[in-house]
Amino acid sequence: MSEIIRLLPDHIANQIAAGEVVQRPASVVKELMENAIDAGATRLNLYLKDAGKALIHLIDNGSGMGPRDARMAFERHATSKIREATDLFAIRTMGFRGEALASIAAVAQVHMKTRLHDDELGTEVMVEANEIKSHQPCITAAGTSLAVKNLFFNIPARRNFLKSNPVETRHILQEFTRVAMAHPEVSFTLEHNSAEMYNLPATTAQERVVQLMGPSLSGQLVPVQERTLYVQMQGFICKPAAARKGRGEQYFFVNDRFIKSGYLHHAVLNAYQDLIPDDAHPFYAIWLTIDPKHIDVNIHPTKTEIKFDDEATVYALLQSVVKKAVAALLPGPLEIDDEEGVAAAIRNTPPEQEPLTIGHLRTFPATKTSAEGWEKLFESKSQAAPASQASAQEPIPLAEPDEAVWLQFNERYLLSPTPDGLLILDMVHAHQRVRYEAVMRSTVLPPVASQQLLFPQSLRFTPEEMSLLKEMEQALSHIGFDLHPFGNEGYMLQGLPPDLTQIGAQAFFEELLALAREAPAQEVKNKIVERIALAVARRSSIQPGKKLNTREMAALYEQLLRCEHPGLSPSGKPTWFQVEHDFLDRHFRR
Ligand code: ADP
Ligand code: MG
Numbered sequence: 017m018s019e020i021i022r023l024l025p026d027h028i029a030n031q032i033a034a035g036e037v038v039q040r041p042a043s044v045v046k047e048l049m050e051n052a053i054d055a056g057a058t059r060l061n062l063y064l065k066d067a068g069k070a071l072i073h074l075i076d077n078g079s080g081m082g083p084r085d086a087r088m089a090f091e092r093h094a095t096s097k098i099r100e101a102t103d104l105f106a107i108r109t110m111g112f113r114g115e116a117l118a119s120i121a122a123v124a125q126v127h128m129k130t131r132l133h134d135d136e137l138g139t140e141v142m143v144e145a146n147e148i149k150s151h152q153p154c155i156t157a158a159g160t161s162l163a164v165k166n167l168f169f170n171i172p173a174r175r176n177f178l179k180s181n182p183v184e185t186r187h188i189l190q191e192f193t194r195v196a197m198a199h200p201e202v203s204f205t206l207e208h209n210s211a212e213m214y215n216l217p218a219t220t221a222q223e224r225v226v227q228l229m230g231p232s233l234s235g236q237l238v239p240v241q242e243r244t245l246y247v248q249m250q251g252f253i254c255k256p257a258a259a260r261k262g263r264g265e266q267y268f269f270v271n272d273r274f275i276k277s278g279y280l281h282h283a284v285l286n287a288y289q290d291l292i293p294d295d296a297h298p299f300y301a302i303w304l305t306i307d308p309k310h311i312d313v314n315i316h317p318t319k320t321e322i323k324f325d326d327e328a329t330v331y332a333l334l335q336s337v338v339k340k341a342v343a344a345l346l347p348g349p350l351e352i353d354d355e356e357g358v359a360a361a362i363r364n365t366p367p368e369q370e371p372l373t374i375g376h377l378r379t380f381p382a383t384k385t386s387a388e389g390w391e392k393l394f395e396s397k398s399q400a401a402p403a404s405q406a407s408a409q410e411p412i413p414l415a416e417p418d419e420a421v422w423l424q425f426n427e428r429y430l431l432s433p434t435p436d437g438l439l440i441l442d443m444v445h446a447h448q449r450v451r452y453e454a455v456m457r458s459t460v461l462p463p464v465a466s467q468q469l470l471f472p473q474s475l476r477f478t479p480e481e482m483s484l485l486k487e488m489e490q491a492l493s494h495i496g497f498d499l500h501p502f503g504n505e506g507y508m509l510q511g512l513p514p515d516l517t518q519i520g521a522q523a524f525f526e527e528l529l530a531l532a533r534e535a536p537a538q539e540v541k542n543k544i545v546e547r548i549a550l551a552v553a554r555r556s557s558i559q560p561g562k563k564l565n566t567r568e569m570a571a572l573y574e575q576l577l578r579c580e581h582p583g584l585s586p587s588g589k590p591t592w593f594q595v596e597h598d599f600l601d602r603h604f605r606r
Pocket of ligand 2: 050
């Protein structure tokens with residue numbers, strides 16, 4: 017028998033290995049971003065064309081590379097990050113296998129420019145299917161600019177296997193989000209087909225979560241923290257009311273590396289037991305810091321899974337940390353036995369009860385379980401209740417504010433004496449309610465003729481955003497948005513609902529997209545109209561600080577009274593508060 021075993025030529029070995037590391041454009045994005053972070057960059061600018069299929073270009077201000085390293089970086093198993101086997105147990109960098117650049121360069125055209133901060137000249141390297149096409153000095157900024165063009169250009173089967181642009185874009189955004197969230201101290205931008213999708217200045221972890229997940233999460237985050245000798249944990253979980261149906265967003269980072277762990281996820285979910293519906297998922301972002309000798313990151317080629325040497329401890333700790341944080345959110349029963357106690361109880365009670373989520377609309381709890389203390393306060397109104405608070409069930413009181421006396425204070429509050437005391441309106445919440453109901457009404461009436469714009473406005477969106485907006489086109493047009501798609505890239509806005517001509521179209525659509533992304537597809541479908549109404553309410557209502565005259569203040573109150581649910585803003589916050597005479601009398605010991 018003849019000898020038949022042969023060594024594969026390098027370029028074939030590289031292509032095969034590339035299959036493991038580079039599955040799709042998103043894998044390239046991840047590897048490039050991690051390399052930039054490893055290189056100590058504080059700024060990453062990512063540019064994409066065609067969902068990364070045509071171009072993935074990352075510019076960083078990290079260490080850069082000297083001429084030799086710039087060439088070496090594309091060799092398989094070329095890494096600056098480990099030198100000997102024991103280093104494998106002390107890995108603090110994102111990469112360490114020295115495979116990514118070699119793999120990427122095996123299946124794409126790569127153009128890199130890089131310069132060390134102390135060097136005057138940089139190095140330009142062009143590689144195509146692992147072949148170095150050029151390697152020469154160049155003028156470039158300190159740091160590294162790496163462009164990956166035409167991924168899989170030399171493997172048509174792989175290229176054809178890629179999914180549609182919206183799907184590939186979504187994968188990229190997922191990787192981008194993971195890296196950007198793990199590193200709030202680093203600033204990131206992302207442009208897709210020349211449209212800016214993200215611009216994230218360096219900030220705190222909490223702010224970064226909000227930058228990425230949308231402002232709707234901003235009031236819903238609860239910090240968690242625990243330190244033991246074995247592991248440190250810190251991060252944010254969401255209030256039970258903010259848990260979403262279907263797929264939620266969950267992030268674990270171990271030593272700043274995003275990881276997936278069904279086991280640890282279970283620990284968190286367990287802590288929410290009985291507080292959220294079975295099909296709801298809480299958002300969380302939790303950073304674990306642990307000595308690298310206790311973990312093994314080597315078990316998965318793309319490194320999203322790791323092993324702890326004492327997993328059960330991490331599980332137990334995580335569960336107890338989250339449980340504690342969740343428990344602290346539940347209002348305990350209030351003890352009320354004397355007058356002083358009532359006053360103290362009221363001072364200590366948060367101004368808003370924890371809202372429950374019904375769809376995206378929040379209302380105050382109708383059940384009596386968690387709010388017994390509050391209920392007691394209001395039941396015995398004659399006895400002690402000094403102040404009224406809006407609630408979903410209670411209609412707005414027939415307080416008759418003095419038509420002529422309205423006072424505006426502290427940016428957003430409107431005050432007027434009533435026969436029972438002093439009425440205070442939150443004008444922003446009140447106006448949002450008015451706006452919201454107006455839109456909701458118009459959706460069940462015949463279509464609204466739009467007010468044509470003198471200068472049509474072009475609005476650009478990413479493919480992913482377009483797919484979300486497509487589902488809302490009909491409802492938007494019904495209420496008076498005159499939108500004409502151009503391709504898959506955006507809309508020409510030719511007209512607006514007549515009473516919304518002042519709305520900032522760009523900001524409105526951003527708000528709408530943020531709301532649409534909050535919920536899984538199924539839910540969005542049923543709630544399209546509510547979402548649009550909420551976005552209109554938020555974007556077109558009075559902003560804090562706006563000065564109103566007496567007539568306008570009285571008119572706003574009138575409009576609020578005509579609403580179906582005047583007591584709450586569309587996001588479930590109170591619109592009014594009344595300080596009753598009783599309370600004043602008591603306070604002044606009359
Ligand atoms: P690994 O990250 O596993 O070491 P890579 O193939 O991703 O392997 O990168 C090879 C080497 O190239 C890295 O170890 C690093 O020294 C260098 N390198 C890659 N990207 C950058 C960058 N953006 N800035 C500085 N050096 C880089
Ligand atoms: Mg790497």
